[in-house]
Amino acid sequence: MSLDVQDFAVQNFAAANLLRRPEPVRIGGFVAGFDPATASPYVNYATPLPGAAPTDAEVAALVGEFERRGLLPRLEFAPDAAPEVEPALRRAGFTTEAVHEYLVCTPATLTLPAGLPPTRTPCTDAEFAEIGAALAEAFGGAFPAPAEGASLLRRTQERGGAVRFVRAEDGRCAGAASCSAPAEGTAELAGVGTRPAFRGRGVAAAVTSALAGALFARGAESVWLESSGEGSRRVYERVGFRPGGTRLYLRLAAPLP
The missing domain is CATH 3.40.630.30 (Gcn5-related N-acetyltransferase (GNAT))
Known part of the structure; x- marks a missing residue:
């Protein structure tokens, strides 16, 4: 899978996953996912749709949605899948929290090394x-x-x-x-x-x-x-x-x- 294809797959996933939150919101080219059970910024955040080109007004509306809920405006995304998003966010005062590399596994690359401890599925x-x-x-x-x-x-x-x-x-x-x-x-x-x-x-x-x-x-x-x-x-x-x-x-x- 090429880098471009994988970036779009990861970004499409990010948007779809946030839509599973108890209170998802769409604002322009953004999807924000909110869970009233927690104020954690690692649960309540937003991401752009692949190829999004947000206006300053859309960014302001997104910020307003977070502030209305008393939450930190925060986004996670693959920048190469939406290259116009980062400049728009930085104009609005967003700064870098972190940059992480992501790794991908497929059925063809998965390996099961010998000697690993057994795993369990929690039930109770x-x-x-x-x-x-x-x-x-x-x-x-x-x-x-x-x-x-x-x-x-x-x-x-x-x-x-x-x-x-x-x-x-x-x-x-x-x-x-x-x-x-x-x-x-x-x-x-x-x-x-x-x-x-x-x-x-x-x-x-x-x-x-x-x-x-x-x-x-x-x-x-x-x-x-x-x-x-x-x-x-x-x-x-x-x-x-x-x-x-x-x-x-x-x-x-x-x-x-």
């Missing part, structure tokens, strides 16, 4: 809460609070996505990850986290490969995720993920004049 409230707490520890508090995180993970699984975790020998959840339901032929794998005490034991590779395999079994043509550094990239490449493109995160640094 206790298991979802345990996973939420483990991810909160893994990400140093950046992940939603345990109770909220558990609720979001359960919702992901109930709505056609998947969650996998590894139980350590001492009975604790060692690490976990989740993957969205497929949309536009692809699915996003996210929140791969391992508790510090269990790192270096193949936990991340195990949950990543298990989730990709589960989504391929449901008909997804590809699964993609974002790499946050060389260490994590090596883990993902080990199970068949390959470079795909770039995702840009922008947030409003100052109110519109």
